[in-house]
Amino acid sequence: MKPFSSSFTAEEKDYFMQQAIAEAKKAYQLGEVPIGAVVVYQKNIISRGYNLRESTQDATTHAEMTAIKAACQSVESWRLEECQLFVTLEPCAMCSGAILLSRIEEVYYGAKDPKGGTVGSFMNLLEDDRMNHQAYVETGIREEECGLLLTNFFKELRQKKKEAKKAKNN
Amino acid sequence: MKPFSSSFTAEEKDYFMQQAIAEAKKAYQLGEVPIGAVVVYQKNIISRGYNLRESTQDATTHAEMTAIKAACQSVESWRLEECQLFVTLEPCAMCSGAILLSRIEEVYYGAKDPKGGTVGSFMNLLEDDRMNHQAYVETGIREEECGLLLTNFFKELRQKKKEAKKAKNN
Numbered sequence: 001m002k003p004f005s006s007s008f009t010a011e012e013k014d015y016f017m018q019q020a021i022a023e024a025k026k027a028y029q030l031g032e033v034p035i036g037a038v039v040v041y042q043k044n045i046i047s048r049g050y051n052l053r054e055s056t057q058d059a060t061t062h063a064e065m066t067a068i069k070a071a072c073q074s075v076e077s078w079r080l081e082e083c084q085l086f087v088t089l090e091p092c093a094m095c096s097g098a099i100l101l102s103r104i105e106e107v108y109y110g111a112k113d114p115k116g117g118t119v120g121s122f123m124n125l126l127e128d129d130r131m132n133h134q135a136y137v138e139t140g141i142r143e144e145e146c147g148l149l150l151t152n153f154f155k156e157l158r159q160k161k162k163e164a165k166k167a168k169n170n
Numbered sequence: 171m172k173p174f175s176s177s178f179t180a181e182e183k184d185y186f187m188q189q190a191i192a193e194a195k196k197a198y199q200l201g202e203v204p205i206g207a208v209v210v211y212q213k214n215i216i217s218r219g220y221n222l223r224e225s226t227q228d229a230t231t232h233a234e235m236t237a238i239k240a241a242c243q244s245v246e247s248w249r250l251e252e253c254q255l256f257v258t259l260e261p262c263a264m265c266s267g268a269i270l271l272s273r274i275e276e277v278y279y280g281a282k283d284p285k286g287g288t289v290g291s292f293m294n295l296l297e298d299d300r301m302n303h304q305a306y307v308e309t310g311i312r313e314e315e316c317g318l319l320l321t322n323f324f325k326e327l328r329q330k331k332k333e334a335k336k337a338k339n340n
């Protein structure tokens with residue numbers, strides 16, 4: 001059954017998204033694309049994750065995946081039926097699939113991902129009645145802050161590449 | 171760029187699917203839904219995986235995910251661009267997403283999954299031009315054998331449940 005309302009007040013949503021942003025900043029520090037996530041159960045954060053693709057050289061180590069795996073460990077079950085996920089960027093197909101498989105009930109994300117997002121951008125896997133599970137979805141929480149983290153990261157990356165090229169040519 | 175042809179002869183495809191089936195049987199032995207996968211690079215198997223959801227109590231431990239993670243470790247890169255995946259059952263959204271993210275070039279699966287399959291059954295994430303990667307897909311390799319493994323598993327499971335209920339009532 002698809003849940004039709006949020007478990008949180010506006011303040012709570014804002015707080016948990018700030019926590020996801022704190023995770024994204026850890027990725028930033030490591031030179032990873034800054035995306036962060038937390039899983040919440042009974043208004044407590046039970047797991048955290050941030051993108052680690054380059055550090056691990058593993059295509060599956062997205063913020064949501066790490067947080068979901070750790071949440072399963074925390075509750076000792078693959079069923080996260082009464083859990084909610086907060087993530088700074090719209091989930092991709094892999095992470096949307098993991099959300100459905102783990103039965104997470106509510107998903108809150110910050111910035112949209114027009115290129116790879118599958119929760120509203122060019123498809124919506126979490127609200128598709130053909131799937132065996134659906135999630136309640138809310139978007140746009142601290143959207144600008146979540147988006148700016150990514151914009152700044154890629155701006156810096158381009159700048160660094162430019163400088164490296166310049167140094168090489170001198 | 172989407173690859174438009176297979177790297178394998180019919181005999182090779184059959185061989186690698188047999189190897190995926192051998193993985194599925196390991197899951198069966200553990201009482202897990204029998205699904206198995208292998209990742210191939212230059213005609214050699216570089217990783218294997220089978221469904222371990224119940225044993226790990228982790229919703230993300232599908233056969234494909236384990237095989238993809240191990241393949242990334244094997245080639246020390248999140249890019250599996252010249253790799254192929256063989257899996258006994260049509261991949262779900264999570265595994266399809268992981269295939270796209272790791273840039274696996276070719277995907278071969280045995281049985282269709284009308285309920286959760288996202289590679290032809292009710293959507294096709296691997297051949298969707300809106301995604302930043304596409305894969306060459308072939309289906310139906312040892313389809314009956316792959317399907318029978320699942321049918322028998324669920325038949326046995328129902329039988330066991332029936333017997334347990336009977337024993338409880340006596």
